[in-house]
Amino acid sequence: MAVPTESHPHLGQPENPNLSDPSPEPDDLDDFEAEIDEEDNDESEEDDEESEPITPEAQMRVDRVSMESLFKRLSTERVPVRVHDVLIKGNTKTKDFVIEAEVEALLKNATTVQQLLQAAGVANARLQQLDIFDSVNITLDAGPPELPGTANVVVEVSEAKNPLTGDVGIFSKPEARSWSLEGSLKLKNLFGYGDLWDGSVAYGWGQASEVSAGVSVPKFKALATPLTARISLLSQDWLKFSSYKEKALGLSLGLLSIGNHDLSYNLSWRTLTDPSQMASHSVRRQLGHGLLSALKYTFKIDRRNSPLRPTRGYAFLSTTHISGLVPDNRSLRFIRQEFDLRYAVPLGFYHAALNFGISGGFIFPWGRGFLNTPSYLPERFFLGGNSSPVCTLRGPTSILGFKARGLGPAEPRRQERGNSNNESSDASTGMDFIGGDLAATAFADLSFDLPLRVFREAGIHGHAFACTGSLTKLTENAHRELSFQKLRESFRCSAGFGIIVPTKLFRMEVNYCYILKQHEHDQGKTGVQFSFSSPL
């Protein structure tokens, strides 16, 4: 048989130019046999063999010998084959092109049997990932007898009998800023396009609640990327921290999701109100309605070995948010950029690792008179909170030791009534944290296993950390007064150690934090604290 000498680096088969070596490598054979096991009803009939009338035992021996020689040949030589046809069976509701789009190109590109088997495995995984089938079987069959060296691939799918499923869990939606407890109902494949409809209700950690409904289509006609659309009504209560409540009715469209890139469009109507009537001056000026029409581009690389306890690798995330894309100059207009960089170095003993991270971001308005307008309050950066900077990749948001929204520019709230003559009114005036336009955080974290075996097996480990962060205002000509010295002085620091308990849903930490430096109105507290984070 003529042996093609093309090379296919992505297949994982070892390069073997000298194919006349008949001895099979045990690894190849194992992988090969494993692939055979993956496919159900895998039959490889290469040639029709004439059967002579011989005893059953002899027949079995002959068959076994021929199968073994076939396996040997398949594992050592590149047996060329061409896929003649891909047949799709079992789809009563799902449109053919949905399944073909996932598997056809993959299968038709295979030129040897080994490639075909591998491609079949990948195609199986992809179809399972669509989440609309109960089971997927891929069978390789001989091609039509008049065309030698061809194979037919039969894809048999079994559609989900019950299209409606319910789910309760802890997730993170792109619109919500923190993770949340969510209950959702999913309707699968309503129209046969592989579409997934879902409605969900979520309660979040930051006093947020959200009701939303969405649809996602894996491949709509000729478009190469999956499309998602989501309508949501989100309400967040920041009265305790910044004296305002936020309500947002929004529509978001996922436009592009290829590899590490993600592009989405968001149109939402935001309303800020203050039912407590205690807001500070800056917050009072921002109460009202606004229309946000924004494009969000995210670039993410995560090469760490584990999102919950990274011990090796790096991660980079950059999010760019450009708002004000309607020609109407009355809508909210700003540019917001944030980035995260994480790096983990293993230390070799006690499963220890050193994690470094740095995050930064800025927001600035644009449009007419942008130098004098303040940035939009809910989109500013707020530091503090109880989530660990090691797992969360959400921009500059967390410094352990400080309360949620507990540091940065602050303004006094409205004076209490009847205290205008009272000298001690200063103590009762609360402060509103109004966030900042330029934020930066950095941390270093040393994690290690605890000496007891029971902890090690449960995944409970210890860590020591140091964090720092800064939050400053840039808009309304504040950037003119900003100097390097002032920026350096604006950094707050904290350090501490603690124990991390990873559970299935989230990561819980019990930390002792010591505040090394904080400013006058910051809410950092030295002591024992709990912190929860989700790797999403």
Add this chain to the structure above:
Amino acid sequence: MEDGNEEREKLTLVARKPCFGLPTACPTCLPVYVYLRFAHLPLKLEFNLIHPDSDQIPFVESGNYVAYNNERGGVIWSLKEDGIVDLDSDVRGIPEWVSTKAMVESWLADAVMYELWVGSDGKSAYKIYYSDLPWPIGKILYLKQVRAVKQLLGITSENAERREEEIYRRSTSAYGALSSRLGEESFFFENRPTSLDAVVLGHVLFTLHALPETSLLRSKLLDHTNLVKFAESHKAEYIDANSSASVPESDPSTSASRRGPSQWSSKPKSKPKREKTEEEKKFRRRTKYFLVTQLVAVLVFLSLLGGSNDAEVELEDDDDALNYD
């Protein structure tokens, strides 16, 4: 930052946007502005253009002190309680003053609310409250507000005409009472400004300048020339003189309607409107009947046609079957 803090210590009134030649065109904010002008307080005027459905506006602030309009009976009352300004100390005990103020704050306030949101085509309301919000938000909030006003005034589709009559009747008698109370004086009581004068002045200026010329309420007000003179003279003295810098240039579309007091004209809608609505209702009813009949006819036709088609098709099939055999 120091300048910023000093700025914040000044007495500031946050109101809705200025237009129609008025320093603030909202009927709840204008009386507060006039009151502060009567008190000769150094005042800074700022505007909130994005929260038309807030009942906190207008509010007065100075440093960390804020007096909202939805607390303790309003801004004017809060300013008196907190010792900032009180023009009513002498007149508060006069029963006539109290009842006149109550009449203005209920009957005339209702009339203006009706005229602005229900009785006219909504252009004035849109300009004052929603012209600085993006279109979809403005439209939805406007419709919400119209519904809320109808609910507040107790207007339903059955009693709409009755309520309208009642509101106009009350405003007519209120104007008559105010006119005879004022006579030829400059102020209503004790020949000096009180909050009653501020409220009446605010109402009259709003009705004259911001409501369209076809407004019935406006035409009723124009019948009382002494009220109109009262408004114009005080506007010239307290408002235009003090705030010539802050009142913006009126845009060309409203300059046509802004004429002197001697040239006020009115084109009120009157009785013909009511007859028209009767005719309109009859016409609408007839159109509905016509459309329903048409729809029924189409449905009957389709079902008959569909039935006969099936019969024809079956016959054809039988023919084919026979051919094969």
